[in-house]
Amino acid sequence: MVRKPTGKNTSGRGQRDLTVKVKTARGRKLSSTRWLQRQLNDPYVLRARKEGYRGRAAFKIMELDDRYRFLVPGARVVDLGCAPGGWIQVAVPRINALGEKSGKKQGRIIGVDLQEVEPIAGAEIHQLDFLDEGADETVKGWLGGKADVVMSDMAASSSGHKQTDHLRIITLCEAAAEFAFDVLDEGGTFVAKVLAGGAEGALQKLLKQKFEKVANVKPPASRSDSSEKFVVATGFRG
Numbered sequence: 001m002v003r004k005p006t007g008k009n010t011s012g013r014g015q016r017d018l019t020v021k022v023k024t025a026r027g028r029k030l031s032s033t034r035w036l037q038r039q040l041n042d043p044y045v046l047r048a049r050k051e052g053y054r055g056r057a058a059f060k061i062m063e064l065d066d067r068y069r070f071l072v073p074g075a076r077v078v079d080l081g082c083a084p085g086g087w088i089q090v091a092v093p094r095i096n097a098l099g100e101k102s103g104k105k106q107g108r109i110i111g112v113d114l115q116e117v118e119p120i121a122g123a124e125i126h127q128l129d130f131l132d133e134g135a136d137e138t139v140k141g142w143l144g145g146k147a148d149v150v151m152s153d154m155a156a157s158s159s160g161h162k163q164t165d166h167l168r169i170i171t172l173c174e175a176a177a178e179f180a181f182d183v184l185d186e187g188g189t190f191v192a193k194v195l196a197g198g199a200e201g202a203l204q205k206l207l208k209q210k211f212e213k214v215a216n217v218k219p220p221a222s223r224s225d226s227s228e229k230f231v232v233a234t235g236f237r238g
Contacts, residue, residue, distance in 0.1 A: 044221050048086070057153055058086035059221035060230070061191070067217070068232050070149050070189040071095050074105025078139055078147045078183060080130050080176050081154030082111030088123045091151075097122035110142050131175060136182040146185035152176040152192040166195045166227075173231070174203050181210060186238035196227045207233045 044056035053059075065071045071094035079087050088111050092098060095107025098121065111117060111125040112135075119125060124142060128135060140146060154172055173192045180190040190211065194200050207214045212235030222228050 053086050053089055054084040055086040056221060058090050060153070060219045061087045061151065062090050063219035063221055064191060064217060064230060064232060065090070065094065068189070068215070068234065070191070070232075070234065073101055073107060075107045075148040076143055076145065076185075077107065077109040077149040077151065078143065079109065079111040080150065080152040080179065081113055082125065083113040083115055083117045085111065085117055085120050085123075085125070087151060087153055088120050088125070092120065092122040108143060110139055110147075112139065130179050136179055140183055143183075147180075147183045147188060148185055149189045149191070150176070150180035150184055151190075155193060169193070169195050170200050170203060173200075174206075177203065177207060177210075180236075184236045184238075186236060188236040190231075190233040190236070192231055194229055194231055196229055203231075207231065210237055211235050212237065 044059050048054070048056050048058060061071075071077070071091050073094075073096040075095040077091055077095060079091070082088055088109060091107075091109050093100070095109060096104045097107050097109055099106040109123045111120075111123055112128040112130055113125070114127070114129055116127055117125045126142065128138065130136075130139070152173070154176065155169055173194050176192050177190060180188075184190065190207070194203070194216075204214065204216075211233035213233070215232045215234075216229055217232055218229045222230075
């Protein structure tokens, strides 16, 4: 059950406590209650709803692109594990996928995911396991050539064991990187989510061999209590 803001005076100056409180319901775990309360009070969740994005993750790619400028008009983009589609929503106008920016090149974006994803205007979304043999050639066929950007916000299913989850997401990120090596054009960019935890050294070494610059970033939209960070590798050497 959700309680309305209490209106409790916490400063002596008439300010109200606007934090939404969530009561622990029968059958709901304490961890679930905490997650729900965090969601209800997360400014990025509220902003995503207001602005029509499919999740708060949209602001992560938005902030990364504001800094590194890889989603430019005319860019050919592949979004791995694209569900629910928030990253695609951000990319479509930035790469001019709908051709709405006169005088600018029109980009293309291909989204792939294991599950079916609701269509997004300006994007081509396919149900595909990018780990399947020949998936790279399939995607290049859909794209009509090589990509300028390969991006991934994928995360492996949580086991509840921090070290195991870290290894799983690093393995997934390494697979995404290998896919990117096959489909990226020279000078391209690879963006992917990783978890800090000590096992990402091999991935970092590999990326530094393949790209001119490799940055590790925690955008403001990433929760401060999360070990999540993003690797942004630019200048693919081909």
